[in-house]
Amino acid sequence: xxxxxxxxxxxxxxxxxxxxxxxxxxxxxxxxxxxxxxxxxxxxxxxxxxxxxxxxxxxxxxxxxxxxxxxxxxxxxxxxxxxxxxxxxxxxxxxxxxxxxxxxxxxxxxxxxxxxxxxxxxxxxxxxxxxxxxxxxxxxxxxxxxxxxxxxxxxx
Amino acid sequence: xxxxxxxxxxxxxxxxxxxxxxxxxxxxxxxxxxxxxxxxxxxxxxxxxxxxxxxxxxxxxxxxxxxxxxxxxxxxxxxxxxxxxxxxxxxxxxxxxxxxxxxxxxxxxxxxxxxxxxxxxxxx
Numbered sequence: 001x002x003x004x005x006x007x008x009x010x011x012x013x014x015x016x017x018x019x020x021x022x023x024x025x026x027x028x029x030x031x032x033x034x035x036x037x038x039x040x041x042x043x044x045x046x047x048x049x050x051x052x053x054x055x056x057x058x059x060x061x062x063x064x065x066x067x068x069x070x071x072x073x074x075x076x077x078x079x080x081x082x083x084x085x086x087x088x089x090x091x092x093x094x095x096x097x098x099x100x101x102x103x104x105x106x107x108x109x110x111x112x113x114x115x116x117x118x119x120x121x122x123x124x125x126x127x128x129x130x131x132x133x134x135x136x137x138x139x140x141x142x143x144x145x146x147x148x149x150x151x152x153x154x155x156x
Numbered sequence: 157x158x159x160x161x162x163x164x165x166x167x168x169x170x171x172x173x174x175x176x177x178x179x180x181x182x183x184x185x186x187x188x189x190x191x192x193x194x195x196x197x198x199x200x201x202x203x204x205x206x207x208x209x210x211x212x213x214x215x216x217x218x219x220x221x222x223x224x225x226x227x228x229x230x231x232x233x234x235x236x237x238x239x240x241x242x243x244x245x246x247x248x249x250x251x252x253x254x255x256x257x258x259x260x261x262x263x264x265x266x267x268x269x270x271x272x273x274x275x276x277x278x279x280x
Contacts, residue, residue, distance in 0.1 A: 017265060018265050021265035021266070021267060022173070022264075022265045022266075069169070072169060072173055073169065073172055073173065073176070074176050084168075085168065085169055088167050088168055088169040088170075089169045091167065091169075092167050092169055092170050092173075095167075095214075095243055095264075096243050096264050096265050098243070099242075099243020099244065099245065099264060100243070100265070102243070102244075102245075103245045103246075106246060111246065114214060114243070116166070116214065116215075116216055
């Protein structure tokens, strides 16, 4: 049952697992009113279907995305990292966070099937899954980088 | 003699991370090849066989499950060890992939310890 799942905790726990294990970055929640996203941003999204259908979106500023990619790749933020590698890294982050969510909700919600992640860059990017979708939205601080997580879902 | 390895993942970043993590785990490797999906991996293995394949599951083109099936249908590669690397963590799924002929399974996100634990038995 979807009502048995607290998606806030699930999302935070899943994101913490991925960032702490793969990037050695500690995650700290930020109140929405204190969250000011950069205009130039990257948006990585990955969809799912099955017991639930929806989308996980992860959005952060371009410089913050570069820091995340650098940590994933064992590089320094000032190193030359291509936009292709940064987008690829953000896609993997969304893939792993959704994988971790999937594992946590399997017993209470059921199995979901996950797509291939997609990452785009642009200005003031946002995601929507229509008016009938539920959404859990969380802002987190990762070693000074602001990241927005949105988990959109519809109960099947 | 160090084992040759192939990394199969549609994400070049993930291939780099896996390589870095293997090195961090202190495992020594021979030749390293990379492929972006199962089809490309099969083509490259046909030209230049490897000892160990680390393979993602969910990829565009040929995915990891189909790759294992096709590799195991050719007895020439009976000695090639296949380790799946995936965010998919359901026990039933893991059992099904191992039943198809995969030799091990690493869940993402992974640590150097989990990579070492899974790969070490095949490195001797």
